[in-house]
Amino acid sequence: MTTRVPTPDAPQPGTPGRGAEDVPAAAHRELGLTDFEYERITELLGREPNGVELAMFSLLWSEHCAYKHSRKLLGRLPTEGERVVMGPGENAGAVDVGGGHAVAFKVESHNHPSAVEPFQGAATGVGGILRDVFAIGARPIAVLDSLRFGELSSERSRYLFEGVVAGIGHYGNSIGVPTVGGEVYFEAPYEHNCLVNAMCVGLARSDEMIRSAAAGTGNVLVLFGASTGRDGIGGASVLASAELEAGDDAKRPTVQIGDPFEESKLLECSLELLASGLLVSLQDLGAAGLTSSAGEMASKGGVGVEIDVRRVPLREADMEPFEIMVSESQERMLAVVRPEDTDAVIALCEKWQTGVAAIGTVTDTGAMRILDDREEVGNVPVSALVDECPLYDLKPEKPDGWMYRNAETLSMHVALHAGRSADPEDPSAVLTALLGSPNVGSKRWAFEQYDSIVGSRTVRRPEAADAAVLLLGESERAIGVSIDGNGRRVACDPYAGAVEAVLECAQNLACAGAEPLGLTNCLNFGNPEKPAVAWQLDRAVSGLADACVALRVPVVGGNVSLYNETEHGSIYPTPVVGMIGELPDPERVPGVGPRAGDRLVLVGPFAPSLAGSELAKLRGELAEGLPETDVASVAAAIAFAREQVRSGRMSAAHDVSEGGLAAALAEMAIAADAGIEADLDPLVELRGCSGETALFGEGPGGIVLAVDPGDAEGLIGDARRARVDALALGSASGDRLEISAAEREASVPVAAAARAWHSLAERMHSA
Amino acid sequence: MIGVIQFPGSCDERDALQACERVGQARMVWHEETELDRIDGVVVPGGFSYGDYLRAGAIARFSPAMEAVARFAAAGGPVLGICNGFQVLCEAGLLPGALLPNTGLRFVCRQVAIVAEGSDSPFTAELGQGERLSVPVKHMTGRFFAADDELDRLEDAGQIAFRYAQGDNPNGSARDVAGVTNEAGNVLGLMPHPEHAVDPLTGSDDGLALFRAFERQPAAA
Amino acid sequence: MVKAKVLIRPKQGILDPQGKAVERALPALGFDGISNVRVGRLVELETDDPSALDSLCEKLLANPLIEDFEVELEEEALS
Amino acid sequence: MVKAKVLIRPKQGILDPQGKAVERALPALGFDGISNVRVGRLVELETDDPSALDSLCEKLLANPLIEDFEVELEEEALS
Numbered sequence A: 001m002t003t004r005v006p007t008p009d010a011p012q013p014g015t016p017g018r019g020a021e022d023v024p025a026a027a028h029r030e031l032g033l034t035d036f037e038y039e040r041i042t043e044l045l046g047r048e049p050n051g052v053e054l055a056m057f058s059l060l061w062s063e064h065c066a067y068k069h070s071r072k073l074l075g076r077l078p079t080e081g082e083r084v085v086m087g088p089g090e091n092a093g094a095v096d097v098g099g100g101h102a103v104a105f106k107v108e109s110h111n112h113p114s115a116v117e118p119f120q121g122a123a124t125g126v127g128g129i130l131r132d133v134f135a136i137g138a139r140p141i142a143v144l145d146s147l148r149f150g151e152l153s154s155e156r157s158r159y160l161f162e163g164v165v166a167g168i169g170h171y172g173n174s175i176g177v178p179t180v181g182g183e184v185y186f187e188a189p190y191e192h193n194c195l196v197n198a199m200c201v202g203l204a205r206s207d208e209m210i211r212s213a214a215a216g217t218g219n220v221l222v223l224f225g226a227s228t229g230r231d232g233i234g235g236a237s238v239l240a241s242a243e244l245e246a247g248d249d250a251k252r253p254t255v256q257i258g259d260p261f262e263e264s265k266l267l268e269c270s271l272e273l274l275a276s277g278l279l280v281s282l283q284d285l286g287a288a289g290l291t292s293s294a295g296e297m298a299s300k301g302g303v304g305v306e307i308d309v310r311r312v313p314l315r316e317a318d319m320e321p322f323e324i325m326v327s328e329s330q331e332r333m334l335a336v337v338r339p340e341d342t343d344a345v346i347a348l349c350e351k352w353q354t355g356v357a358a359i360g361t362v363t364d365t366g367a368m369r370i371l372d373d374r375e376e377v378g379n380v381p382v383s384a385l386v387d388e389c390p391l392y393d394l395k396p397e398k399p400d401g402w403m404y405r406n407a408e409t410l411s412m413h414v415a416l417h418a419g420r421s422a423d424p425e426d427p428s429a430v431l432t433a434l435l436g437s438p439n440v441g442s443k444r445w446a447f448e449q450y451d452s453i454v455g456s457r458t459v460r461r462p463e464a465a466d467a468a469v470l471l472l473g474e475s476e477r478a479i480g481v482s483i484d485g486n487g488r489r490v491a492c493d494p495y496a497g498a499v500e501a502v503l504e505c506a507q508n509l510a511c512a513g514a515e516p517l518g519l520t521n522c523l524n525f526g527n528p529e530k531p532a533v534a535w536q537l538d539r540a541v542s543g544l545a546d547a548c549v550a551l552r553v554p555v556v557g558g559n560v561s562l563y564n565e566t567e568h569g570s571i572y573p574t575p576v577v578g579m580i581g582e583l584p585d586p587e588r589v590p591g592v593g594p595r596a597g598d599r600l601v602l603v604g605p606f607a608p609s610l611a612g613s614e615l616a617k618l619r620g621e622l623a624e625g626l627p628e629t630d631v632a633s634v635a636a637a638i639a640f641a642r643e644q645v646r647s648g649r650m651s652a653a654h655d656v657s658e659g660g661l662a663a664a665l666a667e668m669a670i671a672a673d674a675g676i677e678a679d680l681d682p683l684v685e686l687r688g689c690s691g692e693t694a695l696f697g698e699g700p701g702g703i704v705l706a707v708d709p710g711d712a713e714g715l716i717g718d719a720r721r722a723r724v725d726a727l728a729l730g731s732a733s734g735d736r737l738e739i740s741a742a743e744r745e746a747s748v749p750v751a752a753a754a755r756a757w758h759s760l761a762e763r764m765h766s767a
Numbered sequence B: 001m002i003g004v005i006q007f008p009g010s011c012d013e014r015d016a017l018q019a020c021e022r023v024g025q026a027r028m029v030w031h032e033e034t035e036l037d038r039i040d041g042v043v044v045p046g047g048f049s050y051g052d053y054l055r056a057g058a059i060a061r062f063s064p065a066m067e068a069v070a071r072f073a074a075a076g077g078p079v080l081g082i083c084n085g086f087q088v089l090c091e092a093g094l095l096p097g098a099l100l101p102n103t104g105l106r107f108v109c110r111q112v113a114i115v116a117e118g119s120d121s122p123f124t125a126e127l128g129q130g131e132r133l134s135v136p137v138k139h140m141t142g143r144f145f146a147a148d149d150e151l152d153r154l155e156d157a158g159q160i161a162f163r164y165a166q167g168d169n170p171n172g173s174a175r176d177v178a179g180v181t182n183e184a185g186n187v188l189g190l191m192p193h194p195e196h197a198v199d200p201l202t203g204s205d206d207g208l209a210l211f212r213a214f215e216r217q218p219a220a221a
Numbered sequence C, D: 001m002v003k004a005k006v007l008i009r010p011k012q013g014i015l016d017p018q019g020k021a022v023e024r025a026l027p028a029l030g031f032d033g034i035s036n037v038r039v040g041r042l043v044e045l046e047t048d049d050p051s052a053l054d055s056l057c058e059k060l061l062a063n064p065l066i067e068d069f070e071v072e073l074e075e076e077a078l079s
């Protein structure tokens, strides 16, 4: 099956909007439906669909809306837990945080729109995920972003990165929700398919949360927010289901413009409507616009709906019924309201200067009936539209060997950061080069463009700790939040890499003393109809599921973005994991920089390996395979580290990730603006690895804690009793990084390390 | 009672309210309110009033509440404009100068050091000349501009309330100006956010000094 | 040297949040009878090769996905 | 109804970092011989009372401290 986006010169199915006689033959193919699917629609309707109906089906039966290649897999993820308040299926998941409050959160992709227009694509991505969260009655309190671009040496990557960061900042900053964390990776396979995932966290009173199921025959459908234009007609849904190909220009007029000011009014208005008890149910309008919102609300409530498109406030006068039904204009919400409350709802919308119109009613027919004034222009069973899209089995097949290009760039990085004459085998030069690699280095250039503090909840801003920490004043607790996923490692081993994404997230939380409550994820993959991609997807979902079970973290929501590939190949398989954890005492959250004189202790089963590491990448040595991880022992180490952090005795905590232990120690030294002396021989002995591997090898299960020298023995003793490996590595002293391992030694002034680590801004401007 | 003006598109109004509540009582003032009933001090908060469309602060300054604020300020009432509030007050002519896009052309959010200049304003009464405060900035349009002779005049008149510490100017402001007052000193506008510096847990509490001014200042009108 | 004015405006059909916000605010400010407000950008420059301007607009000054542009040259060449 | 164009530009002497950014980007894109780039705003609207436009500009559309403006009316009245 090949899916394709309609081009302007292709027949525009549905355009007639009146009767079936106007729909060109085989229009369904142009709209991305297979012959098989079209036949199925005809069967379900007992007739051919007309233009309006076909347009609606084509969108709701797209991968983006119907999850037709991924739904079966997602069933593997554990979704139950004591603290789960809302699980997958609602606009966002939510977990109980005590005191009558719940934290809602979700991550979503806006990859293809961002590749077309980075600023608006990213901005509207943030807008969309915010709406998902306030649609369930939660006030957004934080945004995180997870970004992937091609190598920074590519001009196009820098252009996309620049635009995406500005777009996220524009939307989040203007609406007054802090962007408190995120991650960015630069890897060649994302050159033609950048990934822009945004996560939103919201806080709600549990008794004010609302679901999206429509109910109550005779109740009114109220559309409020922005007016409806031709934005993204055939946009997000179709774009998200088709490979980007040559001839993209045709899609461009479908760029959607974000209006954060409109959204901020919409947000306040929605929350005030909910607090006033005026709504029966609420749903945002996202991909496939009114069709999917109304359809899903009706499907969940087991009811029918009737919508008169002429009552929808339009931005452009001459829109066709099908255009109104599938428009993806931003900043709109759909509510079900009791007839007697309609006036009050309209009055509140007017207070917030946001548009509002009663556009239809809830019926008991089980059908979605579309009227154009009084004339019926569409009438389909809700269940056919929303629930009966065929689901496909994947045909996974392990590829033989490494499917990605990976160029050797270590000497370039050494030349750039350690000097022209430096030796690319010398550990000092390697460390400096790794710190200067944009995957390892500070992302300050990006996160300084985000307001990370509005809302007065941010106890730990980006880079101040491994997880962002937010106060929940209302519930006397704090939460830690993190988002992670290293696609390169998932490419090496989809199962192990996905496990690691979950572990990395939990490790970051542990460094802040936070215990995971729930997880959300976004599965960014290539074309699932290709056996190798199907295999990646299959393995990665199993990895996520097993890691969640081992850590006992329920998955409360997520999003799938498939077909991230072009004729240049597929992206790295990239499951992105977002996690929320709770912590009792935000005063005790340590930073990343140790106090002078403190001992540094590595805890956990961390067994460094160069496989899939940043160093392997820079040397052009990427290949299949990652070492197996004993998830249970990592889980034990995570729990141990968390308790140690909660004791308040740690002056710093930082987990080992990209660039290995040497990079982790360097980051700690840079944060403290002071030196670190460490001897990694105990690690070399325990794991039987080489000095170089101890320095730069990567893998899960390593957390460095800094304690007062007087407490170090106690910490190591506690670890032994908890059966967690703990190795004293050295201490914070001097003004250099002196890290030795077996015969190798890296010795770099902290100032030089910091220069390399902070080189992103410079590389954005020059190069 | 301190009033915090709330426009459509305000972002930091809740933060400002909470900061005020640390020193006294406060309430929101909706932008359509025409009278500042029983209000003894006003905060015009940060954010993106009316989306900052057209020009930061350009639309908000026409709101009924801002007309009331103008009368309140003319009668000597204390008015604190923070970030977008500073922009609104400049647009309204209650403060000298104007705010232009940062020379870096990007939004910038970071903790900076600002220095009190010993101005003659109730808001800085607690601060000695040269006292440094650690306060965050977060804005896209924070480059203070006034013509050179106007800047001279402001300096002579003691209307420069705060400057960015050496090397900490985040936006290219003329002469490192971070905050200015009106001639009478009862209206202060600044780009840094003192309401985000009221608790060491979230960064610093150096900003509290500005809010305490409201408590010392007796009601104006 | 020719002076040129480039007028850049949101494409027809593309949402213009600024124009909308201004239009909505006007009546409250006491300005009536104003409609169809669109807010765009104005770039003025001097060039010795006006023929390159279209390409400049497409590549740098305007975003052709969402904006239209129009170049106006000032009649009197400057030098 | 009269169509009007309002051109708003940064006052001479005020640093225009956007204009400077455009100038800096030019050589890399292969554009030479372009100078004095200034970036301003363009507001287009329809009004039934063009005589009120100056006041609208002074009060709202431009800030006279930092910006100059110019109003262009389209000759043909629309209705």
Ligand SMILES: Nc1ncnc2c1ncn2[C@@H]1O[C@H](COP(=O)(O)OP(=O)(O)O)[C@@H](O)[C@H]1O
Binding pocket: A145, A146, A147, A179, A180, A181, A182, A183, A184, A440, A443, A446, A447, A450, A461, A462, A463, A464, A465, A466, A467, A468, A483, A484, A508, A655, A657, A658
């Ligand atoms: N795109 C981004 N937006 C906001 N913060 C970011 C972004 N990228 C990185 N950060 C912040 O920088 C810090 C380091 O990120 P990262 O290296 O990914 O940490 P870790 O490896 O511990 O997950 C974190 O505080 C993270 O939230």
Ligand SMILES: [Mg+2]
Binding pocket: A657, A658
């Ligand atoms: Mg990391």
